[in-house]
Amino acid sequence: MANGGVLEVMLVDSEGIRAKRFLGCVVCCSTSAVNRPYVCVEYGDKKRVSKVAQGKGKKSIWEQKFEFVVDYPMDEKKLDQKLVFRVMDKHKLSDDGYVGDATIHVKDVVLMGMEKGDAKLGSRKYRVVREDKSYTGDISVGVTFKRKDGVNNDGERKESLVNNEGTKMATKDGVNNDGERKESLVNNEEGTKMTTA
Template sequence: MSIGIMDVTLVGARGLKNADFLGKIDPYVLIQYKNQERKSRTGQGSAPVWNEKFRFKVEFPNKGKIEQQKLVLKIMDRDTFTRDDFLGQTTIYLKELFETGMEEGKAELNTQKYRVVSANQTYHGEINVGVTFTAQGETNNEQDFGGWKESTFYISSKISCNISFLVIFQDTEMTTGIMEVTLVGARDLKNTDCFGKIDPYVLVQYKNQEQKSRTVRGHGSHPVLWNEKFRFKVEFPDKGNEQPKLVLKLMDRGIFFAPDGFLGRTTIYLKEMFEIGMEDGKAGINTQKYRVVSANRTYHGEIKVGITFTTKVNQFNPKPPLSNNLNYFNLFKFKHFLFMTMFFDLQEETAD
């Protein structure tokens, strides 16, 4: 799990609905991310200016169900003697921003206008917001098994020592399954060809497995349709601590001897889907649009993908037998150390 900081820049709004029968509205914004909420100062009229920044702590991907990462901005009208009125809200989805930030260290949604949805589900006004996510690293969850680990043992009231020992047994549950990727299409891709149109194809990569879509010739940056499915073998959890992810590299097929050109990539993180699939037998990420990150780390176009994970077999790695020479050797060393420590401790007590 990665942690980071999300900075939200609230610039202003315009064209807000006037909910007051007398006078002007006094709008403020409740900015909500999961269980964190910030409140702006109160502005004036239907075109308030705030120019404020708010900071939120982010843990991504989140544990539990696959919920869409989103920032909700609720615009309220401050009233003196009655309850504050709801003017409308804007929702900004953050998943791709976080994924890019985790990979690149930082990602940004440039300040732009978002339409405000009023209580009757119609658009009324717009709000100007920018969002930046800066990754700060990985959370360290100490493992209680496997490898070497340092502990402190107190043998008696008179002696303490540090011991590094090898854990002899390790229980690991490994789930295998099939991940099916549905590649639907793309649009607004960057045209890297000086002459003519691009001929895009996609390299779909999961760990050391790679599959290639067909090449769509002559479509250029206009909507491209593949409608292809790809299957990958999955073993989860991974022996390492790497985040399982699906990488889609969009390429432009070169002509003659020219190398294929890189159009952009999209990264989809899979850990939460796998965890739910292990528990329920099946899990999926509905077909949706993901923004494409070009070589200069700007968004250019979007790709439409859906993913399904189906559990196949549960395998249990049995405990290694006691006849294992390495286990016997380490067990002997550990017992020998405890015996010698207790012997010297007894000698010390006798001397006293």
């Protein structure tokens, strides 16, 4: 069982997102507003896809939350210490169009959250850029990391009560190691009655 936590990502909205438009297959002739944007959010090898945003023109709104389980300690060799937001334009009759990417490095947020219990990057704007590094608008995103000691590999929280001597007494739901429900437990060392939470 690894220690870690949950990285909560709040995709708020976009402003001024524009896509290149092509005439035939020759050259880019202009840019225009993205009418049906959605976002693929990537954290390491984990991926979440947003709904198509509401609103048209300069501002599109998602107000959508995603969660990613984070293992700790983090593997320094992996590049999963960043969130990548790939903005796409949903098309009805052709392949969806790539608009651009925004990247948020979250290593410091995770480290601070592991130390203090939680850490937050309030909602702020991040630049969306195309592959050629040209600016194409902004997305607003908020990020929070919450430490959860005892998160297993499936992302399930496991918690136990421990007496003063460090002996495991029961799980938080009051079930002892034998699978029996106990409303209270007796500490054998001192005969002290302990109640489960």
